[in-house]
Amino acid sequence: MTKKRYERPIIIKHISGLMNKFGSNPTASYKSDIDGVAVEKLVEKFGSPLFVISEKQLRQNQREAYRIFKTRYPKVQFAWSYKTNYLNAVCSVFHQENSWAEVVSEFEYEKARRLGIKGEHIIFNGPDKSREALLRAMKEKAKIHIDHFDELYTIIELTEAEKLKAKVAIRVNMDVGIYPMWDRFGFNFENGEAWQAIKRIIAAKNLELVGLHTHIGTYMMSAEAYRVAAINLGTLAKKIKNDFDKVIEYIDLGGGFASHNTLLGQYLPAEQVVPSIEQFADSISSGLFELSFTNEEMPTLILETGRALVDDAGFLISSVIANKRLSDGRRAVIIDAGVNLLFTSFWYKHKISPAQPNGSYTENTTIYGPLCMNIDCIQDSIALPALKVGEKIVIHYVGAYDMTQWMQFIAMRPNVVMVMENGSVELIRKAENIDYLMERERVPEKLLLKKK
């Protein structure tokens, strides 16, 4: 029998009797393993802090999302949103699950190509595409989603100069009843700008309009908005067929499905207020079916879902550096993962669990990161049991954006591992070190402090 864990005493208000309006005392559940691999073991081998990604969860999410859409609409294609998490291993899992690549920059494009994705399976989004990037995308038959007229003109100019054909789509923005309305990307639907762009593309003999794209927002809480968006794009597709006898191959509804993370301002937990993928899928398919496309005209539905597929497959393990009492008596812990690794803590109340069993008493705690900056606060207030220095906590739902928006600031970026389906653990991104950091730097001769 192992020795029982010591937990230092805490003083809490005694609540007697039945439940009151505040509910019972929160008790913290713990998470000591990820897909069967002990947190303790992971840290032992790969250090702390440590990002852990579950291959099983990634695949399960993708398969479930595919099943949900595919049973509602016959032609469905997912495109993995690189910006959400472009670690090679993560992208590869999605590509193995038949996802295309959705990229918004030249380097993401190159990454996708290096992973083996062929041009025609790359959706090239974003407002900033250089001439070189456009040229390459055209040559490789990528699907270029045009964001503005200047880009359109550049493409036309390039195709004429280089005698190339380009497969393009336009991004359309529209009012779907969401505030704030996203109108900075693409061409507006309501004021006819989108139609102007379509006409211009149809008129250009080297351009082929293959798709229509919209991205109505992010972390969407309304499924209905997608129905409106689907109908609007479908209507455009029908009109294009009518007026120009051109069948649109696909309608791309972008991403934006919310994940299980709770936003800072939300009162209720995400699980209770965020629409399920089924609801998004119901809205989109019912919207598309309203247009009664014939079998030949029926466009493929492309989804660039990122967050909802990857968020809950990512975990951040961190260790307690110190316990503190703040001036107002609140308890605080300092952990070894700061906001430089957890950018999303600026908008989410992450779910955080201790990595070991605890007593049943919790205390409201503020969690600070290790950075010597005031902003480095992981969570303002969370009910946690007493933790000892060196003990581990697991931060949930960090698969999306954290591993792309993280930065080397005061501390460097740690190891990222993937727990594979068979239970093995693979290092998928090595921790940065000082050599990596300084490799890019050059010190002018004059500033040298020591002999070479």
Added chain:
Amino acid sequence: MNFFLDSILFSYGQIFFSNRRWFGALALTATFVVPEIGSMSLLGVVISNLTALMLKYDRAKIRSGFYGFNGILFGAAVIFFYKLSFPLLLLIPLFIVITFLLASVLENYFAAVFNLPGLSIPFVIGLYVFMVFLTNYNFISVSSIKTYDVYFSIVPLWLQSYFKSLALILFQPSFISGVLISIALLFFSRTLFLLSIIAFASNVIFLNLILPQNSDSLLIITGFNSILTAFALGGSLIIPSRKSFMLAIFSVVLVIIFTGFFYKVLHGTLPVLVLPFNFIVLFTLYSLRFRQEQSDLVALYFTPGSPEENYYYHHNRQKRFERFKFYFPELPFFGEWFVSQGYEGEHTHKEEWKYALDFVIADEDGKQYKETGKELTDYYCYTIPVTSSMDGEVVKVIDGIIDNEVGKVNLEKNWGNTVIIKHGEGFYSSFSHLKEESIKVKVGDLVKKSDIVGLCGNSGRSPFPHIHFQFQAIDKLGDKTLQYPLAYFLQKTDLGLELKIFDIPEEGKSIRNIETHKSIKNAFSFSLGEKLRFKCRLKEKVFTEDWEVKVDIYNSLYLEADSGDCAFFYQTDKLFYFISYTGNKRSALYYFYLAAHQTPYCYHKNIYWKDRYSIVDLTGTRIRYLSEFFLLYKNFLTTEGKFSFGERFEDEDSFLIKNTINIQGKGLFKGFSRLFNTEIEINAEGTISRISYFETGNKTFEANSINK
């Protein structure tokens, strides 16, 4: 000249139901054991065929020997019975023409009216007329042909009798002709060879049992009639099988009885000849036609080859296409579903309703719901669209029945909300347990395949959400179910996705529809007049081969290589398959025929499917000459092709359809096994870019497409 030579050789072959030149040549040689008979029968066939040619009969029929063989028999028979003299020589050509005319009437009449072969009746009539006519003259003397059989007295008599029976088919008095014919038979068809021996043996036995007093005088005449009858009924005009073998033996009894009958009726005035054979074969074939089920003792329904070839052709066709039906229904939903209750299921698919299917959606772990499964909305399939399985007209809509809570059933309105769609006369499909107020169609609507009909619900006798799907013959709600396969679908197995063609989904399996892949469909969508060219390498030999897509008078499409080789194919909206191949087994078209035997227009990493081959279509199968001795009992060789796609990485543009053809011996031939591999490479634009063929792992053939 070639044409004429063919017409002669095939005429000789026809007598033994053979379509081989060399067989004809051997039979021709056999007749020259007695040169007078040989030359006269040759005269018979030459005159018959020349007459036919001059009168402009169908050249193909002339070439096949259709009009010639009666002439052979006539020429031979005359010399068999009469001594050749000058006046006789003048009469013979005249009567050969008469026999030809009789043949042209009878062969065609029997073919057109009864779909039966005319056999040798024209010859029998011609000869009778001739014989009776000759009684007007007195210059006739009986034949006195000498045979050299006496020098071979070492050969036992019973064996001589057997050979003589064979020889007499060609009116050869010498058993040596019979030896030649017997050898020819052995090489042409093991089945016929075996039948000739068995027929003769049973003839000896039955003759001694039935007509012991005549056993010596009738032995040869019943012998050759028995052999011919056994040929026809045992393998040549009926597909060989155990039953046909029994029929052949039984027909020997008939031969003896009818020979006895004709012998008495003709009373010595005319010879019995092949009358019993003709009579028995024709009436047996005709009477078999009236059976309710034609699944065994199948009469030939195609251009005949050897009995073995007929056997392979028939069984191959049966295994490959028997299930093919007129309607092409597909699964009535999008995406992947799960068969929760199949045909003859243990819950409700019983008795009149046993041919029904229940579908639900299950996740990776096989669960049908999330959370606790206590709410309808927990079920994955609840409110998921249900689609029409093929084009049709909505004939019945029942709506307004509320969805049950989970675990409850509505026995009063047990079918729940239902839509019935008519697809054709006597062919309806019915969906039940739809969600209340979810039906998207109304009576009279025309729906297309995969149009949404309604949403999956939980109305009627449905404890948890599912679709009940059945075919039925009328539009009545809950009418008895009709067994009908789905044209094509993919079924999940441990090995991947198995393509099923005209099959029934199995309970406990996940299934989905085929999705056509543009590139692959393009590659196999051959249109009339399309031309392809390949640069080929067969071992060391390099050559170019051209193909063209053509159509025959029956509207069947085929690929024809510049060498004249032909491969007939058929295509549906989702499937391509070859039906038959004729020609050289070393052409690109031949290898393509093997490699693309049956190909769906879809691509999946782990899809696989199977198909059968006819053993005669494959090379390196000489073992079959041995196994064919047992064909009347059983076919000991199986030939199967296993198809799949080659491993394909994302950055590859082309697709590879791989196929392993396995010839496997069973039973006695267990030790025999051969493997061939084929590959077809299809590029992203959807053209067939390469065809390869491997023998035991070594590439022996490769063809690369050249753009014209």
